[in-house]
Amino acid sequence: MCGIVAYLGPKSVDSVLLVGLTRLEYRGYDSAGIAVLDNGEITVRKEKGKIKDLEDLLLTHPVEGTIGIGHTRWATHGEPNRQNAHPHVDNHGKVAVVHNGIIENHHTIRQELIEKGHVFHSETDTEVIPHLFEDYYKKHKDSAKALQETIARLDGRYAFVVLVEQEPDRLYFARSGSPLVYGRGRGESFLASDVSAIVPAAKEHLHIDNDQWGWITKDSLELRSKTGEAVPFEMSRTQIDVKALDRAGYDHFMLKEIHEQPGIVRRIIQSRMDDEGIVRFPEMNLPNDFLNRVTRCMITSAGTSWHAGIVGKFYLEQFARLSTEVDISSEFRYRNPIADGETLVMAISQSGETADTLAGIHQAKAKFCRVLSFVNVTTSSIARESNAFIDLMAGPEIGVASTKAYTAQLMNLLFYALFTAGIKWLVSKEEREQILHEIRLLPEKMEQILARADEIKKWASELRDSKDFVFLGRSFNHPTALEGALKLKEIAYVHASGYAGGEFKHGPIALISDQMPVICIAPQCDLYEKMVSNIEEVRSRKGRIISIYTEGDTIVPSKSDYSFAIPQCADYLTPILTVLPLQLFAYYSALERGCEPDQPRNLAKSVTVE
Ligand code: F6R
Numbered sequence: 001m002c003g004i005v006a007y008l009g010p011k012s013v014d015s016v017l018l019v020g021l022t023r024l025e026y027r028g029y030d031s032a033g034i035a036v037l038d039n040g041e042i043t044v045r046k047e048k049g050k051i052k053d054l055e056d057l058l059l060t061h062p063v064e065g066t067i068g069i070g071h072t073r074w075a076t077h078g079e080p081n082r083q084n085a086h087p088h089v090d091n092h093g094k095v096a097v098v099h100n101g102i103i104e105n106h107h108t109i110r111q112e113l114i115e116k117g118h119v120f121h122s123e124t125d126t127e128v129i130p131h132l133f134e135d136y137y138k139k140h141k142d143s144a145k146a147l148q149e150t151i152a153r154l155d156g157r158y159a160f161v162v163l164v165e166q167e168p169d170r171l172y173f174a175r176s177g178s179p180l181v182y183g184r185g186r187g188e189s190f191l192a193s194d195v196s197a198i199v200p201a202a203k204e205h206l207h208i209d210n211d212q213w214g215w216i217t218k219d220s221l222e223l224r225s226k227t228g229e230a231v232p233f234e235m236s237r238t239q240i241d242v243k244a245l246d247r248a249g250y251d252h253f254m255l256k257e258i259h260e261q262p263g264i265v266r267r268i269i270q271s272r273m274d275d276e277g278i279v280r281f282p283e284m285n286l287p288n289d290f291l292n293r294v295t296r297c298m299i300t301s302a303g304t305s306w307h308a309g310i311v312g313k314f315y316l317e318q319f320a321r322l323s324t325e326v327d328i329s330s331e332f333r334y335r336n337p338i339a340d341g342e343t344l345v346m347a348i349s350q351s352g353e354t355a356d357t358l359a360g361i362h363q364a365k366a367k368f369c370r371v372l373s374f375v376n377v378t379t380s381s382i383a384r385e386s387n388a389f390i391d392l393m394a395g396p397e398i399g400v401a402s403t404k405a406y407t408a409q410l411m412n413l414l415f416y417a418l419f420t421a422g423i424k425w426l427v428s429k430e431e432r433e434q435i436l437h438e439i440r441l442l443p444e445k446m447e448q449i450l451a452r453a454d455e456i457k458k459w460a461s462e463l464r465d466s467k468d469f470v471f472l473g474r475s476f477n478h479p480t481a482l483e484g485a486l487k488l489k490e491i492a493y494v495h496a497s498g499y500a501g502g503e504f505k506h507g508p509i510a511l512i513s514d515q516m517p518v519i520c521i522a523p524q525c526d527l528y529e530k531m532v533s534n535i536e537e538v539r540s541r542k543g544r545i546i547s548i549y550t551e552g553d554t555i556v557p558s559k560s561d562y563s564f565a566i567p568q569c570a571d572y573l574t575p576i577l578t579v580l581p582l583q584l585f586a587y588y589s590a591l592e593r594g595c596e597p598d599q600p601r602n603l604a605k606s607v608t609v610e
Helices: 013-027 051-060 106-115 128-140 143-153 253-272 288-293 303-320 355-366 381-385 404-423 429-440 442-450 453-462 475-492 501-506 528-539 571-592
Strands: 003-008 031-038 041-048 067-073 095-103 156-164 171-176 181-184 189-192 204-207 212-216 221-224 296-301 323-328 343-349 370-375 388-391 468-473 495-500 517-522 544-550 562-566
Touching: 003 013, 003 095, 003 156, 003 171, 013 031, 013 051, 013 067, 013 189, 031 051, 031 095, 041 051, 041 095, 067 095, 067 156, 095 128, 106 128, 128 143, 128 156, 143 156, 143 171, 143 212, 171 189, 253 404, 253 442, 253 571, 288 404, 296 303, 296 355, 303 323, 303 343, 303 404, 303 475, 303 571, 343 355, 355 370, 355 381, 370 381, 370 404, 404 429, 404 571, 429 442, 442 571, 453 562, 453 571, 468 475, 468 501, 468 528, 475 495, 475 517, 475 571, 495 501, 501 528, 517 528, 517 571, 528 544, 544 571, 562 571
Parallel strands: 296 323, 296 343, 343 370, 370 388, 468 495, 468 517, 517 544, 544 562
Antiparallel strands: 003 067, 003 189, 031 041, 031 067, 095 156, 156 171, 171 212, 181 189, 181 204, 212 221
16 A cells, blocks of 8 residues: 655656556555655655646646656555655755655654654654654764664654655665566666556566665665665566556456456466366465465455455365365454464465565474465565465456456465366366366356346445345355455445345344345355255345356246346356456446545555555
């Protein structure tokens, strides 16, 4: 959460920063700002609201310069307003800082600095950084020393960049916990929370590691360890396709990403399965003899990734016969789970930066467990801190609500379960061929569903006044119910709850009235009859039934007010199909209710704070 970007080079810095901030807006969008060295003086422009509001401010209050820093904020300390927006400056406006993370001991430092005469203007934790820097700079008259002493005082997670008025050709930075990448182009240098902010100009890049700090000039990087030694490094060629970062003609990233799903699933099938149907994970460097010894899996993840984890549990139990627990990261990290060297901890994360999931990985490693992560960003903290990772291969996901990463998670979890089943000799050749045949048909079935988006759009319009929704599903589709409800809540701001069908009569059924639409995920697979009973229970209490059912089934649609058929498929593949109409329903409901699907209120794409 919060995005930072910094630039030093020949171009007009304000436009470079604005482009970078727009690309990082998924990380936070409640206020934004830049600080530029304009005619030798640090000039700050910041505004409440989106990058567009900052852009408008810059039209009336322009800045000129070739070195500067920028920030887009997701508020943690202090409400989203202009005062709390970054950059923050020291007492004399000679040092400006943008920061992503949380400084946990900011109260103590602030108090100490106030006693020394420093005056603070915001409620943020960040503001202590430029003031501390100013204090140490006064003492050493040397920015590198001032930075090193500043870092030594900070507890918490951070990535920050410092612009110092006296140094027109350098930017200082430090990282501990929050992501930071250095990029180099032709005679220009960048720092950013994410490489997407600095492509295509940054031809090469380097992910700064934890506890590293240093400075950049327009064509060089000086990297230091915590103790101040120079750290050798090697840059990687930047290979992000800039086309993946725009909306490609769709009105919103979310819609584009929903429609990308069949192509992504096709790509995953092609790369995970060879011509003989053997499943492979070339990037996963865990030895087969260890995987053979694993007796238990523990999945830790958050939000949509947690829902994927629940489906993953079914896959691991059904195909690999591995006893599997799934826990929400923020619980897992504090619950001192019982685990040993034969437990495989699996962390699932689109961004690879979720703070709670990362903390769970540290917990697991402290118990000598190996950690395998499923990540969409293979250079992320979670990928780097795990023993091995699996690339989700969904491509950059920009819409704040996760869609394509979810189906990519399900596919990779399924393949992982089949891979494990393979090394444990648990499936016969015939069974494997049947499973792989079913999987190969999936992308086309997904396309058939998405081609009927208008049917879902109509539901969203007709149900636009409903204030509450219940989602019901069982077995593989219990997580689909949770995911459908989450999508609707987060982007259309409609109250929705997902339940396992069997749990419904243990309380939630009391909610049913003729005002309550109930979305029943009832494909013809295991527990189908039980779902039909759930539908009957809702009908007899006058609830409105909206159902997702399997083509050819006449029972479920005959009992429903609205219904949508998915093509026939194996039980374990149904969650990959049933979630699609629910994603579309959330998207069109958001539009119907005047909400902005790509930037839902109060949310940020990567949750890098606890
Ligand atoms: C929901 C959503 C969030 C994330 C959650 C975990 O649409 O996007 O619930 O799934 O914050 O994020 P990652 O997967 O990046 O760890």
